[in-house]
Amino acid sequence: MPEIDPTKSQHFVFVLFDGFSNMVLASALEPLRAASRLPNGPDINWTICTIDGAPVQSSSGLVITPQAGLSSGKPGEKIDYLVVISGYEMRDHLNARTRARLINVAQHAGHVIGLDTAAWILAACNMLDEKSATIHWQELDQFAEQFPDVIVRQDRFVQDGKFITSGGASTVMELMLHILSGQFGPAVAFDVSNLFVYDAENQYEKTRGADRLRGPGAAFLRRAVSDMLANIETPVSLDAIAANVGCSLRSLDRIFHQNLHMAPGKYYQMLRLGRARDLAQSTDFPLTSIALQTGFKSSSTLSRAFSQSFGTTIRSVRAMRGNRSFATVNPDEETKG
Numbered sequence: 001m002p003e004i005d006p007t008k009s010q011h012f013v014f015v016l017f018d019g020f021s022n023m024v025l026a027s028a029l030e031p032l033r034a035a036s037r038l039p040n041g042p043d044i045n046w047t048i049c050t051i052d053g054a055p056v057q058s059s060s061g062l063v064i065t066p067q068a069g070l071s072s073g074k075p076g077e078k079i080d081y082l083v084v085i086s087g088y089e090m091r092d093h094l095n096a097r098t099r100a101r102l103i104n105v106a107q108h109a110g111h112v113i114g115l116d117t118a119a120w121i122l123a124a125c126n127m128l129d130e131k132s133a134t135i136h137w138q139e140l141d142q143f144a145e146q147f148p149d150v151i152v153r154q155d156r157f158v159q160d161g162k163f164i165t166s167g168g169a170s171t172v173m174e175l176m177l178h179i180l181s182g183q184f185g186p187a188v189a190f191d192v193s194n195l196f197v198y199d200a201e202n203q204y205e206k207t208r209g210a211d212r213l214r215g216p217g218a219a220f221l222r223r224a225v226s227d228m229l230a231n232i233e234t235p236v237s238l239d240a241i242a243a244n245v246g247c248s249l250r251s252l253d254r255i256f257h258q259n260l261h262m263a264p265g266k267y268y269q270m271l272r273l274g275r276a277r278d279l280a281q282s283t284d285f286p287l288t289s290i291a292l293q294t295g296f297k298s299s300s301t302l303s304r305a306f307s308q309s310f311g312t313t314i315r316s317v318r319a320m321r322g323n324r325s326f327a328t329v330n331p332d333e334e335t336k337g
Contacts, residue, residue, distance in 0.1 A: 009043040010183060012081045013109070015070055015102070016048065016056045017121070019087030023169040024116045025058075028083060031176040034192045035184065039274035040309055042184040051098050059087045070101050081179075082109035084118040094124045103127070111162050115172055119165040123147040131160040136167045187260040187267065194225075217255035220245045224252060228268045232275050235295040238264055273309050276302060280314045287314060 012032060016025070029046065036044040050056045053069025082105055086093065103125050106112045114122045119135040120143060122128050132151040135143045144152040157166035157175040166175045173196070181189035223245040227236065241264070242252040256264040276294040279285055287299040296302035307313055 008183075009045070010080045011078050012044070012046040012083055013070075013079050013105070014046060014048050014083045014085065016050055016064060016066065017084075017086040017090065017093050017118075018056050019059050019089035020056065020085045021087055021116055021169060022058045022060055022062055024085055024172055027169045027172040028085070028113075028115060028176055030196070031173065031180060031192050034195050035180050035188055038188060038191050039270040039277065042180075042188060051093075051101055070105055079105065079109040081111045081113055082106055083113045083115065084121060085115045086118045086121055087116060090117040090120045093121060099125050109162070111164060113175075114163070114165045116166075116168060119143065119150075120146075122163065122165070123150050128160075128163060128165075131163055132158050133160065133163065133165040134158045134167050135165065140167075185261050187262055190260060217247075217251070217258065220247050220252065221255050221259050224256075224264065225267075225271075228271055231295075232272055233293050233295055235268065235272065238268070269305065270309065272296070273306055276306060276314070277310070277317060280317045290314070 014025070014029065032044050032046060035041055047068055048064065048066050049068050049070045050066045051070050053066055055063050055065045057063050084102070098121070102121070106122075106125070106127060112122065112127065114133070114135075117136050117139055119128065119133045120139065123133070123143070123146075128147065129149040130151070132153050134140070134153050134155055134157065137154070140152060140154065143150070151160075156171040157164065157178070164175065166172050177189045177193055180192060224241050227241045227244055238252065239249055242249040245252070247255070252264055256262060256267060260267060272294045276290050276296075279290045279293060283290075285293075287302065291297070291299045291302040294302065296305065303314065310317075
């Protein structure tokens with residue numbers, strides 16, 4: 001994976017083919033959406049395409065109208081990840097036009113991802129010759145037989161140079177978390193994984209879901225984060241959290257830096273600020289109420305921390321969603337000392 005730079009922008013172009021899986025698309029797209037909405041979340045944007053810009057139908061009959069055709073991109077447009085998604089009908093899409101357009105765009109993309117059965121399409125375009133790749137498990141044997149120049153593997157996902165392949169929805173989520181971690185840091189991947197795990201403690205115990213933490217101190221960190229999440233409105237001290245999870249404050253600090261590359265106090269504040277942003281975007285609560293619900297002593301304290309972390313104000317966040325009730329907030333409330 002490339003060197004981590006949390007400030008850089010990443011553009012994903014999704015190319016859908018008839019018969020694609022809704023679950024595969026959601027498993028690839030939703031982690032990006034979730035990451036971009038995190039406190040200090042990365043700058044991620046995406047475009048949904050088909051080869052010619054025509055609507056496409058999923059395997060369950062859902063019709064998607066794309067934003068563009070793959071050939072309509074501007075010359076020199078930056079594509080960090082070209083994500084190709086196909087289903088059981090992948091053999092029906094292997095015409096000259098499809099090959100030409102995919103090959104042309106792939107040459108200029110930073111990475112090319114083939115999800116579900118899309119490795120078949122990439123291989124048919126000779127992109128995977130002499131490279132390792134995987135595909136949906138039902139197609140593995142035929143894939144290996146059809147493309148002897150591809151090194152077929154049964155791994156959950158495979159990266160070989162700029163080409164990345166994954167075989168199904170359950171592994172796609174894991175792949176996207178891997179990409180988020182490599183591009184923007186493990187804290188981003190950890191936070192996104194938590195958003196998609198219901199009843200986190202139970203999932204962790206059963207090693208299900210998207211648990212990113214398996215290294216030294218992982219159990220302590222999970223319990224510490226659970227304590228933080230349970231105490232957003234009335235924050236507790238880091239000393240109390242460390243004592244509750246059964247380690248020293250020094251050990252807790254080391255565990256957070258090793259796993260999430262940030263201090264526990266900083267992470268705790270980002271959780272509270274994230275909740276403040278959610279309240280600002282989804283409610284008409286006055287700023288004083290949001291401050292109380294996120295553990296800040298005053299609206300001015302919240303405003304300063306919010307501006308320092310996000311580079312914008314709560315007023316601006318609300319203006320972007322066209323909040324008609326924002327006038328209920330004191331106009332001077334965000335600029336007080």
